[in-house]
Amino acid sequence: MSMQLKILLPHRVFLTQSGVRRIVVETHQGAFGILPNRLDGAAAVAPGIFTYETEAKGELYIAVDKGVLVKAGSEVLVSVRNAISGRELGQLHKAVEEEFMRIGEHEKEVRSVLVKMETRFMRQFQKLKQE
Secondary structure (H helix, E strand, O other): OOEEEEEEEOOEEEEEEEEEEEEEEEEOOEEEEEOOOOOOEEEEEOOEEEEEEEOOOEEEEEEEOOEEEEEEOOEEEEEEOOEEEEOOHHHHHHHHHHHHHHHHHHHHHHHHHHHHHHHHHHHHHHHHHHO
16 A cells, blocks of 8 residues: 655645655644544644655655644645755755755845835835825
8 A cells, every 4th residue: 555645835736746655744732643544633843854666766755844734544745834855954954954054044135125115115105194
């Protein structure tokens, strides 16, 4: 027996994989494994390393952000905010560091723009209040 795995991001399908023999996922209560005969269920996915194994490719790793996992029959659907795949943990670690640094810089820019917008809004509000 095997499972069908699909990983979704907000803007695209990240992965569709058939023939998955086992999955290990990080949750807020700890890591747990999923085998094809496991009962159906859902879990909140915590940021961490998502591991799955296929007969053809062996063990594969994906760094995932928070999200949700649903297992129904032989289908496993995972929806997360962001994901980065890698065959080796060392490569994955480096890719995650680079991605988080890029996201961190982007968040700083967004925060700066928001502060400017809030400041302008407050000035306009004060002008309206004075009139």
